[in-house]
Amino acid sequence: SCKIIAIANQKGGVGKTTTAINFSASLAVAEKRVLLIDIDPQGNSTSGLGFDKDKQFITTYDILINQTRPADVIQKTEVNRLDLIPSNINLIGAELELIDVKDREFVLKRALESVKANYEYIVVDCPPSLGLLTINTLNASDSVLIPVQCEYYAMEGLGQLLNTIKLVRQSFNPNLKVEGILLTMFDSRNNLCHQVVKEINEHFSKEVFSSIIPRNIALSEAPSFGKPVVLYNIASKGAQSYLQLAKEVMERCSRE
Amino acid sequence: SCKIIAIANQKGGVGKTTTAINFSASLAVAEKRVLLIDIDPQGNSTSGLGFDKDKQFITTYDILINQTRPADVIQKTEVNRLDLIPSNINLIGAELELIDVKDREFVLKRALESVKANYEYIVVDCPPSLGLLTINTLNASDSVLIPVQCEYYAMEGLGQLLNTIKLVRQSFNPNLKVEGILLTMFDSRNNLCHQVVKEINEHFSKEVFSSIIPRNIALSEAPSFGKPVVLYNIASKGAQSYLQLAKEVMERCSRE
Numbered sequence: 001s002c003k004i005i006a007i008a009n010q011k012g013g014v015g016k017t018t019t020a021i022n023f024s025a026s027l028a029v030a031e032k033r034v035l036l037i038d039i040d041p042q043g044n045s046t047s048g049l050g051f052d053k054d055k056q057f058i059t060t061y062d063i064l065i066n067q068t069r070p071a072d073v074i075q076k077t078e079v080n081r082l083d084l085i086p087s088n089i090n091l092i093g094a095e096l097e098l099i100d101v102k103d104r105e106f107v108l109k110r111a112l113e114s115v116k117a118n119y120e121y122i123v124v125d126c127p128p129s130l131g132l133l134t135i136n137t138l139n140a141s142d143s144v145l146i147p148v149q150c151e152y153y154a155m156e157g158l159g160q161l162l163n164t165i166k167l168v169r170q171s172f173n174p175n176l177k178v179e180g181i182l183l184t185m186f187d188s189r190n191n192l193c194h195q196v197v198k199e200i201n202e203h204f205s206k207e208v209f210s211s212i213i214p215r216n217i218a219l220s221e222a223p224s225f226g227k228p229v230v231l232y233n234i235a236s237k238g239a240q241s242y243l244q245l246a247k248e249v250m251e252r253c254s255r256e
Numbered sequence: 257s258c259k260i261i262a263i264a265n266q267k268g269g270v271g272k273t274t275t276a277i278n279f280s281a282s283l284a285v286a287e288k289r290v291l292l293i294d295i296d297p298q299g300n301s302t303s304g305l306g307f308d309k310d311k312q313f314i315t316t317y318d319i320l321i322n323q324t325r326p327a328d329v330i331q332k333t334e335v336n337r338l339d340l341i342p343s344n345i346n347l348i349g350a351e352l353e354l355i356d357v358k359d360r361e362f363v364l365k366r367a368l369e370s371v372k373a374n375y376e377y378i379v380v381d382c383p384p385s386l387g388l389l390t391i392n393t394l395n396a397s398d399s400v401l402i403p404v405q406c407e408y409y410a411m412e413g414l415g416q417l418l419n420t421i422k423l424v425r426q427s428f429n430p431n432l433k434v435e436g437i438l439l440t441m442f443d444s445r446n447n448l449c450h451q452v453v454k455e456i457n458e459h460f461s462k463e464v465f466s467s468i469i470p471r472n473i474a475l476s477e478a479p480s481f482g483k484p485v486v487l488y489n490i491a492s493k494g495a496q497s498y499l500q501l502a503k504e505v506m507e508r509c510s511r512e
């Protein structure tokens with residue numbers, strides 16, 4: 001069976017792309033067949049895996065607007081068992097063009113039916129907004145993994161995001177669960193970080209992953225080499241923390 | 257006369273809100289009359305200045321959708337000469353509702369005509385996207401101040417953003433200029449930061465501000481106290497760097 005996990009948070013810069021790339025790559029290293037879908041017009045998951053965004057002629061846009069089959073858009077990556085559906089700036093038009101499409105909120109869900117059997121995990125990197133691209137993803141997903149930076153504004157927005165997920169569950173996708181809340185860019189020397197971790201553990205103890213992603217230079221350097229951190233520097237704290245996260249998610253899934 | 261400056265970048269988490277709040281407050285400290293407009297549904301500029309987002313009953317939403325006069329929405333802040341037009345999650349509906357409005361790209365521009373005379377600067381904090389809220393802002397603005405984090409993905413997105421600004425200039429707002437590119441979260445111990453600064457100085461030397469904002473704990477702590485950093489800790493490097501930026505922008509404006 002295939003599990004579809006959305007990486008979403010409307011707050012910008014919290015580590016959605018860094019998590020999408022490195023969590024997927026870590027699952028692939030653990031011998032799971034994984035498909036990463038970039039549904040952000042910025043195309044950071046696409047370039048972060050070494051693909052030239054300007055040379056992607058068929059992207060997520062075509063799946064949503066031109067009924068292109070996902071199998072015709074899928075690319076192999078440098079990581080064994082990890083495939084990618086790329087995106088680029090063309091996707092920016094999709095939000096407006098989807099408005100007039102019948103069942104516009106379920107276009108992605110319908111499209112993924114044809115490829116689910118080939119993968120054990122499908123991970124989707126969302127843009128920093130709650131528009132039709134993110135709604136389509138939430139409707140197609142089994143669960144949502146929520147990266148939260150250890151900062152004030154990121155914590156403040158968490159309640160609103162959980163509220164939106166509840167609304168999606170009530171009106172579109174009754175099976176949508178929260179896979180977990182992932183604390184990112186944790187800096188042990190920083191007081192505010194400790195306060196945010198304490199607050200989130202108090203309010204959301206059930207959902208928070210025990211794996212915490214530290215602020216780690218290898219994670220911000222790796223994308224400039226087009227590689228996930230497990231290929232760039234597997235000994236780094238960044239790589240180890242995402243391998244740990246993949247293990248934690250796989251263990252939770254095996255218990256379900 | 258009044259200068260309207262958009263703080264915009266579709267990349268998330270680059271310091272748009274931190275810049276909008278602290279640049280505005282620094283201009284006010286320099287005795288300029290300033291209006292800060294929060295046009296992001298996240299409402300971070302609103303809460304970062306100490307306002308409870310859930311208690312804002314008239315917001316930017318009402319100006320865009322209900323033709324409310326800006327004067328009826330403006331709130332005084334703790335900083336002398338700095339006023340705010342607040343926002344909250346209600347604004348999320350505006351992007352869809354604006355679609356059917358006549359001249360939907362110019363609603364904000366028309367609305368601001370009635371208050372421009374009361375301010376020397378109007379600063380607008382944009383969401384991390386290039387949708388109708390950001391387009392409305394770019395059409396209402398004289399210039400765009402672009403915060404760029406010293407990171408790979410933020411640098412990668414800069415070319416796309418400058419392209420979008422050029423398109424807006426050609427089709428909607430011929431006067432739109434780039435106020436400048438502001439390097440943020442600079443960490444002198446981090447090699448990648450130095451590389452990004454070098455690259456941006458090479459490709460965009462005309463646009464880059466000489467003021468650089470360092471990564472500084474006071475900047476991330478101040479919003480949890482609802483204060484701009486000049487009120488939270490004026491001696492901090494964060495406060496000093498935004499006072500320096502305000503000075504640099506005012507000097508550029510006086511030469512125009």
Ligand SMILES: Nc1ncnc2c1ncn2[C@@H]1O[C@H](COP(=O)(O)OP(=O)(O)OP(=O)(O)O)[C@@H](O)[C@H]1O
Binds near residue numbers: 184
């Ligand atoms: N744990 C970490 N340590 C150091 N740097 C990190 C870490 N996680 C992410 N980064 C860096 O922080 C920046 C923001 O992360 P990223 O782009 O993954 O966030 P995002 O949520 O996908 O942003 P957006 O909202 O624009 O999609 C990037 O430059 C990334 O390289």
Ligand SMILES: Nc1ncnc2c1ncn2[C@@H]1O[C@H](COP(=O)(O)OP(=O)(O)OP(=O)(O)O)[C@@H](O)[C@H]1O
Binds near residue numbers: 011153475494
């Ligand atoms: N120079 C700095 N030093 C330390 N922390 C900073 C600095 N600038 C911003 N921050 C922190 O980094 C995070 C991102 O900044 P901010 O929210 O201002 O970015 P943004 O571009 O407005 O994000 P969004 O795309 O979600 O609107 C915030 O938690 C903020 O407090």
Ligand SMILES: [Mg+2]
Binds near residue numbers: 016018044126
């Ligand atoms: Mg991203």
Ligand SMILES: [Mg+2]
Binds near residue numbers: 272273274300383
């Ligand atoms: Mg912001």
